[in-house]
Amino acid sequence: MDIERVLVVGAGAMGSQIALLCSRAGFTVACHDIDQHRIEAAYLELTDRSARDVAKGLRNQHDEDAAHQRLTFGTDLARLATDADFVIEAAVEDLEVKRALFNRLDRVTPKHAILASNSSGFVPSRIADATERVELVCNVHFFNPALVMKGVEIVTGPDTAHMTLATAVALVRRLGKTPIVLHKEIPGFIANRILGAVRDEAIFLYESGVASVEAIDTACRTALGYPMGPFELMDLTGIDIGYYTKRARFAESGNPRDAPSKSVIELVALGQLGRKTGRGWYVYDGNGRKIGPDSGQPQPS
Ligand code: 3HC
Secondary structure, three states, X not given: OOOOEEEEEOOOHHHHHHXXXXXXXXXXXXXXXXXXXXXXXXXXXXXXXXXXXXXXXXXXXXXXXXXXXXXEEEOOHHHHHOOOOEEEEOOOOOHHHHHHHHHHHHHHOOOOOEEEEOOOOOOHHHHHOOXXXXXXXXXXXXXXXXXXXXXXXXXXXXOOOHHXXXXXXXXXXXXXXXXXXXXOOXXXXXXXXXXXXXHHHHHHHHHOOOOOHHHHHHHHHHHHOOOOOHHHHHHHHOHHHHHHHHHHHHHHHOOHHXXXXXXXXXXXXXXOOEHHHOEOOEEEOOOOOEEEEOOOOOOOO
8 A cells, every 4th residue: 555644643752753754754744642732842852853863964954854844743633634544653551542542543534544553562453443444453563762773563463454564564664664573463562572571570680679770770781782771771761651551461461470560650659750751760861861870769678
C-alpha cells in the first residue's frame, strides 16, 4: 500500500520524535495530542533537536526546514485523521484508553488506513477488536530515543493481514530503521522482555542492599558494554512507563514477579519519573543532563 500521510497520536517523548522521523522521511505528518501544552512543549523540543542536529552537521538546514513544514500539530483528532494512510498511536499505556482511541480512529480515518500502536505492553489482538478493521491493525514499536535507536519491532495479531505487515515493514525501512518482525504476539515483545529481566535483577540487587544504583549502572556500562545502566535507562524512558507496563502485566498474570517493585512504586508516588521531571533515580539539570544520584531516592530495606 502506498503511504503518503501519517498521523501520530500522542505528542509525548515517543510520539513527537516518531512524528519528526516520519516527516524527515518525506511523509506528510499530523501529530495529535489532547493537551495543547504538551504540543507546545513537543514543538520546542523538536525545534531544539533539529537545531542541534544541524549544528553538529548531522542534518542540513534545508532538509530540516522542509521536514518541519510537512509536520503539523493539533488537538482536533477527527480533523487531523481525515486523510491519514497510516496511524501510529503513542498515547498513554492504558488498555482502555487505547481501545477507546482505536475505536474512534476506526470511525474518523479513511477505511484503508492502517492503525498501528507503539505499545509493547498490549499485543495487537487486545486492541484490534475495538475496531472493525482487525486486518489493518498491528504494533510498530519504537525505542527511546526514537530518533536515535535503529530497531523497530513489528508485531501482528492472528487477524492482521499480510499486506499490513508488508506495509509496516516498508514504512519502517523508509524511516531508515531496522524492522524486527515477530512470528507471533507476546506482551513486551523481544527487547522489552530482555530489558525487563535485566531491570528486575538490577532493582533486586539495589533493594537487597547489595550495591548502589550508581554501582549497578557502572557495572552494566563498564563490565557489560551497555550504553547506559538500567537505572539511567529507566530515567530516560520514564519510571512511570515501566510502572504502568508492569502493573498491567500483573493484573493479567497475577504473578507477583510481574508486579512493580517497591522502590518504583515509591518514585511514582513521589512524582519522580526520571529525566522528564528532573528527578528519578538521579537528579537532572534543566537541559536533562545528569547532575548526580538522587539522595532522596527510596532506600533499600
Ligand atoms: N533524543 C534525541 N537524540 C538524542 C537523545 C534524545 N533523547 N539523547 C541523545 N541523543 C543523541 C543526540 O544526537 C546526542 O547529541 P546532542 O546531545 O549533542 O544532541 C547524542 O545522541 C549523544 O547523546 P549523549 O551525549 O547524551 O549520550 P550518549 O552518547 O550516551 O547517547 C543514547 C545517548 C543514544 C540514549 C545512548 O545512551 C543509548 O543508546 N542508550 C540506550 C537507550 C536504550 O536502550 N533505549 C531503549 C529503551 S527501551 C524502550 O524504549 C522501550 C519502550 O517501550 C519504552
